[in-house]
Amino acid sequence: MNKTAPKKPELQLQGALDLSPSPESCPVTFRERYGHFIDGKRVAGKDADDFDTLNPATGQPIARVAAADATEVDKAVKAARKAYDKVWSKMSPADRGKYIYRIARRLQERSRELAVAETIDNGKPIRETRDVDVPLAAQHFFYYAGWADKLQYAAPGRDVRPLGVAAQVIPWNFPLLMAAWKIAPALAAGNTVVIKPAETTPITVTMLTEIFEEIDLPPGVVNVVNGAGATGAALVTHPDVDKVAFTGSTGVGRIIMRAIAGTKKKATMELGGKGANIVFADAALDQAVEGVINGIFFNQGHVCCAGSRLLVEESIAADFLDRLRRRVSTLRIGNPLDKNTDIGAINSAEQLATVERYIAIGQREGAELWQGAACARPDAGYFVMPTILTGVQQSDTVVREEIFGPVLSVLTFRTPDEAVKKANDTEYGLAAGVWTEKTSKLFDVAHRLNAGVVWANGYNLFDPASPFGGIRHSGFGREGGPAGLMPYLEVR
Ligand code: NAP
Ligand code: MG
Numbered sequence: 001m002n003k004t005a006p007k008k009p010e011l012q013l014q015g016a017l018d019l020s021p022s023p024e025s026c027p028v029t030f031r032e033r034y035g036h037f038i039d040g041k042r043v044a045g046k047d048a049d050d051f052d053t054l055n056p057a058t059g060q061p062i063a064r065v066a067a068a069d070a071t072e073v074d075k076a077v078k079a080a081r082k083a084y085d086k087v088w089s090k091m092s093p094a095d096r097g098k099y100i101y102r103i104a105r106r107l108q109e110r111s112r113e114l115a116v117a118e119t120i121d122n123g124k125p126i127r128e129t130r131d132v133d134v135p136l137a138a139q140h141f142f143y144y145a146g147w148a149d150k151l152q153y154a155a156p157g158r159d160v161r162p163l164g165v166a167a168q169v170i171p172w173n174f175p176l177l178m179a180a181w182k183i184a185p186a187l188a189a190g191n192t193v194v195i196k197p198a199e200t201t202p203i204t205v206t207m208l209t210e211i212f213e214e215i216d217l218p219p220g221v222v223n224v225v226n227g228a229g230a231t232g233a234a235l236v237t238h239p240d241v242d243k244v245a246f247t248g249s250t251g252v253g254r255i256i257m258r259a260i261a262g263t264k265k266k267a268t269m270e271l272g273g274k275g276a277n278i279v280f281a282d283a284a285l286d287q288a289v290e291g292v293i294n295g296i297f298f299n300q301g302h303v304c305c306a307g308s309r310l311l312v313e314e315s316i317a318a319d320f321l322d323r324l325r326r327r328v329s330t331l332r333i334g335n336p337l338d339k340n341t342d343i344g345a346i347n348s349a350e351q352l353a354t355v356e357r358y359i360a361i362g363q364r365e366g367a368e369l370w371q372g373a374a375c376a377r378p379d380a381g382y383f384v385m386p387t388i389l390t391g392v393q394q395s396d397t398v399v400r401e402e403i404f405g406p407v408l409s410v411l412t413f414r415t416p417d418e419a420v421k422k423a424n425d426t427e428y429g430l431a432a433g434v435w436t437e438k439t440s441k442l443f444d445v446a447h448r449l450n451a452g453v454v455w456a457n458g459y460n461l462f463d464p465a466s467p468f469g470g471i472r473h474s475g476f477g478r479e480g481g482p483a484g485l486m487p488y489l490e491v492r
């Protein structure tokens with residue numbers, strides 16, 4: 001009997017599938033100008049430093065945005081202090097929880113509109129905002145609402161108290177979700193908040209303030225100041241702030257840590273990363289291909305924990321790369337509002353220039369470039385084709401530095417020890433992925449990786465009950481789960 005299995009026909013996935021356009025049609029009305037939200041009121045703010053927020057898929061402006069100066073930041077901090085002293089810290093924890101539940105429910109009710117607004121302001125595909133950003137944001141409020149009246153169980157046997165006023169500064173890659181990660185645990189722990197969204201993505205946080213109005217959140221409990229780096233600096237250095245929570249680049253994280261050193265302020269820093277996705281020869285390869293794509297091309301690589309380095313076992317490297325390229329060749333790049341789009345726009349012209357600069361550096365240092373998708377790169381807007389760089393070394397810039405774009409650097413290894421050594425050879429320590437069918441190898445490798453998060457046979461998986469955060473230059477402190485409450489509590 002012939003035991004040789006019949007050869008499977010080659011999969012032909014190259015080229016665009018013939019799909020009709022399927023644009024998301026939910027209407028969203030943008031304002032002409034976005035101000036601040038201070039003490040429960042919409043504040044127009046001065047117009048001296050106004051700036052545009054753009055739709056990165058077209059490069060066209062959506063609206064003008066006010067930039068808060070130190071005086072306006074001071075007003076917001078004062079409002080947060082007043083709300084903390086007079087209202088929020090006096091309220092029963094169960095009642096605080098009810099407000100947080102209401103925010104969660106209203107986020108769900110307005111989810112479609114929020115997803116469309118986020119896609120237009122950020123550039124990421126509607127599939128992601130609809131299926132990931134907005135549902136996860138609501139889940140965070142639901143999860144922490146449950147903690148509001150159970151804080152004594154966060155540190156059993158100890159006395160826990162809120163810190164006071166939290167100053168929060170967030171980046172543009174997950175505007176609404178990062179706001180939820182910051183605001184939900186702060187409120188559940190009994191603190192009040194002043195938050196600054198990123199300059200390029202202020203819209204969904206402003207929509208969140210509409211939700212605060214709709215659910216009658218007491219004035220001053222959450223305040224929003226729009227603006228650029230100077231507004232963020234004025235906020236985190238304000239003398240009446242008790243807690244600083246920052247998500248952003250390692251460079252700005254360092255500036256903030258220097259600025260608040262020696263003060264009473266507590267801090268958490270969620271910074272950059274250079275995640276490694278380690279694929280062993282015994283992994284389920286097609287699943288690993290999906291995981292690698294999810295890890296770096298998802299959200300245009302605008303993910304702090306992106307799996308921007310692929311470490312693949314040498315014996316399967318050629319086969320794996322072949323499968324990866326074929327699958328990437330089926331991804332659709334283009335209009336982020338189209339429900340079939342996999343790869344949307346890079347968030348800004350500056351970030352587009354950064355990503356392109358890194359691709360050029362990679363090639364100059366000897367990398368071999370491969371780019372592909374199921375359709376051509378749109379002419380207008382800020383787009384980068386999914387990019388795979390092979391022939392790179394540990395010392396190459398594209399292997400060492402965070403690119404924050406859809407650029408995957410590929411390295412190989414022969415033994416688990418070598419994989420661990422290469423994965424750990426970075427200043428960062430945010431996230432990693434391990435792909436193998438062998439559980440003992442999985443646990444062994446996972447425990448030896450210097451990363452705050454290690455995903456097993458998966459990548460970029462999030463749950464509000466599960467802590468997230470980095471070590472080394474990726475920062476400190478955790479968001480999510482009971483651990484995410486601790487940075488907002490004083491434990492006595
Ligand atoms: P960024 O330049 O560090 O900006 C982050 C935020 O800080 C923005 O709101 C920014 O305002 C503000 N800011 C800038 N200078 C400041 C200063 N001196 N003091 C206070 N605030 C200041 O980062 P980004 O380029 O927007 O975001 C990408 C970075 O965020 C990546 O490095 C990524 O890895 C990291 N990130 C980390 C996580 C995590 O959880 N670890 C999550 C998401 C993103 P402007 O926007 O106006 O500049
Ligand atoms: Mg920035």
